[in-house]
Amino acid sequence: MDLSHILNHLGEEDKSKYFNSVTPPLFDTTNFCFDSVAQMRSCLSNEKETPFYTRGCNPTVQILRKKIAALEKADDCLVFASGSASIAAAVLGNIQQNEHIICVENPYSWTKKLCNNFLTKFGVETTYVDGKELVNFEKAIQENTKIIYLESPNSVTFEQQDLAKIAELAKANNIITICDNSYATPLFQNPIEMGIDIVVHSASKYFGGHSDIVAGILCGNQEMINRLFNEQFMTMGGIISPHNAWLMIRSLRTFEIRLNQVSDNTKIIVEYLKKHPKVLKMYYPFDEENEQFELSKKQMKKGTGQFSIQLKTESLKDVEAFCDALNYFLLACSWGGHESLIFPVSALTSSGNYRENPFPINLIRFYVGLENPKLLINDLENAFSKF
Numbered sequence: 001m002d003l004s005h006i007l008n009h010l011g012e013e014d015k016s017k018y019f020n021s022v023t024p025p026l027f028d029t030t031n032f033c034f035d036s037v038a039q040m041r042s043c044l045s046n047e048k049e050t051p052f053y054t055r056g057c058n059p060t061v062q063i064l065r066k067k068i069a070a071l072e073k074a075d076d077c078l079v080f081a082s083g084s085a086s087i088a089a090a091v092l093g094n095i096q097q098n099e100h101i102i103c104v105e106n107p108y109s110w111t112k113k114l115c116n117n118f119l120t121k122f123g124v125e126t127t128y129v130d131g132k133e134l135v136n137f138e139k140a141i142q143e144n145t146k147i148i149y150l151e152s153p154n155s156v157t158f159e160q161q162d163l164a165k166i167a168e169l170a171k172a173n174n175i176i177t178i179c180d181n182s183y184a185t186p187l188f189q190n191p192i193e194m195g196i197d198i199v200v201h202s203a204s205k206y207f208g209g210h211s212d213i214v215a216g217i218l219c220g221n222q223e224m225i226n227r228l229f230n231e232q233f234m235t236m237g238g239i240i241s242p243h244n245a246w247l248m249i250r251s252l253r254t255f256e257i258r259l260n261q262v263s264d265n266t267k268i269i270v271e272y273l274k275k276h277p278k279v280l281k282m283y284y285p286f287d288e289e290n291e292q293f294e295l296s297k298k299q300m301k302k303g304t305g306q307f308s309i310q311l312k313t314e315s316l317k318d319v320e321a322f323c324d325a326l327n328y329f330l331l332a333c334s335w336g337g338h339e340s341l342i343f344p345v346s347a348l349t350s351s352g353n354y355r356e357n358p359f360p361i362n363l364i365r366f367y368v369g370l371e372n373p374k375l376l377i378n379d380l381e382n383a384f385s386k387f
Contacts, residue, residue, distance in 0.1 A: 003071075004256075007253060010067050011067055025060070026060055026242055027242050029054065029058075029242070030053065060245045060246050060249070061240060064079055067252055068207070069219055072186045073186070075222040076220070076222050077218060077220075078218045078233050079203070079215060079245060080218065080233075082202070082216045085236070086218040087178075088238075091114060092232055093232045096146070099144045100125050101127070101145070101147045103129075104131035105131065105358075107128075107151055107180075108180065115149075127140045131151075131152070131160070132292065141175070145175055146175060150166065151182075152184075155182065156283075157359070158307070160296065162295060163196055176197050177195070177197045178198045178199075179196045179198070179199055181200070183306060185205075185255075187301070188263075188300045188301045189301070192220075198224065199219045202215075202334075203216055203217045207251060209251040211336075211338075213247050214244070216238075259304065261370055262304060262368060263304055268377075269366070269368050270287065272380070273309055277312070278312050279309050286300075305367050305368045306335055306367050310363050311387075313387060322364075322387055323383070326342060326383045327382075329341060329376065329379060335367035340367060342364050345360065
């Protein structure tokens with residue numbers, strides 16, 4: 001299906017339903033009424049596809065679901081109130097008491113909390129493996145392993161997994177695979193085409209694109225989505241609001257343009273930083289010196305806006321002097337908006353939610369937005385002069 005059709009027209013073809021409005025309307029309502037008991041009964045029998053109550057189906061959200069499923073080359077998708085909610089639904093919907101999960105090392109912090117703090121209450125054990133080598137997954141499989149959880153790339157040091165090979169291994173052992181595709185987005189990587197069962201996203205990032213939406217996405221085959229809708233989605237109720245869904249439909253119009261510009265800007269900043277004498281190490285999937293560069297080219301079309309560096313200093317004072325001196329790289333979490341950001345690992349030192357920090361103190365995660373790269377480089381030059 002043509003990308004421009006998905007972003008601009010899919011799910012919106014019959015405009016006569018909305019008074020021929022060019023922009024899909026916002027159905028900011030909780031409830032829908034009916035002309036008869038028979039009609040009400042009919043709608044209730046298919047609550048995922050027919051507006052009955054907005055927790056189940058809302059016309060604005062339904063348009064968004066169609067677009068995102070098509071982008072991820074999935075049968076269907078569910079949209080949640082946050083990325084954490086989509087991850088939790090994917091995992092909880094495929095695990096039972098006393099079963100086993102294999103997860104990549106250093107996953108998203110709230111994924112790790114789900115495994116370590118929540119699932120352990122029900123006897124679920126998680127084994128963390130270095131995902132760069134297939135053999136590590138093979139060795140970790142147990143008789144009760146039900147999920148292999150992947151992030152490719154992850155969002156700090158950007159390690160990847162060979163998705164096709166892991167999917168093949170998992171299917172041979174009747175294991176469900178889940179992949180967080182937030183870094184690459186469906187524009188640059190499609191795990192389902194490589195055999196992955198479920199793809200999840202923090203849609204707050206590139207899908208939203210303007211740092212004004214918190215949302216999550218879960219994509220998969222029709223049987224999986226139907227089951228998760230009737231169980232985890234409807235039971236836990238972590239739904240996106242119609243207003244946020246409407247904003248995301250708006251954002252999808254510029255998705256391809258924004259992501260390509262972010263990718264181009266990032267390459268310029270990465271090349272500048274790689275040559276800088278005060279940078280010790282670069283973490284970026286499309287750096288030719290990255291040990292997984294060939295895998296990056298195999299699985300992804302391009303790099304997006306994130307990378308990390310280690311500064312050539314072990315002084316916390318130097319690291320924070322550099323970060324505090326930046327003006328155009330804002331100190332903030334998340335990524336995917338118009339604005340460039342940094343997240344220094346040093347900010348985690350006293351956080352109760354991040355006490356187990358596996359990263360070096362001189363590591364800084366960058367996100368490059370839509371600003372002129374020359375402006376960003378001048379900002380970096382000034383900050384490097386502070387230590």
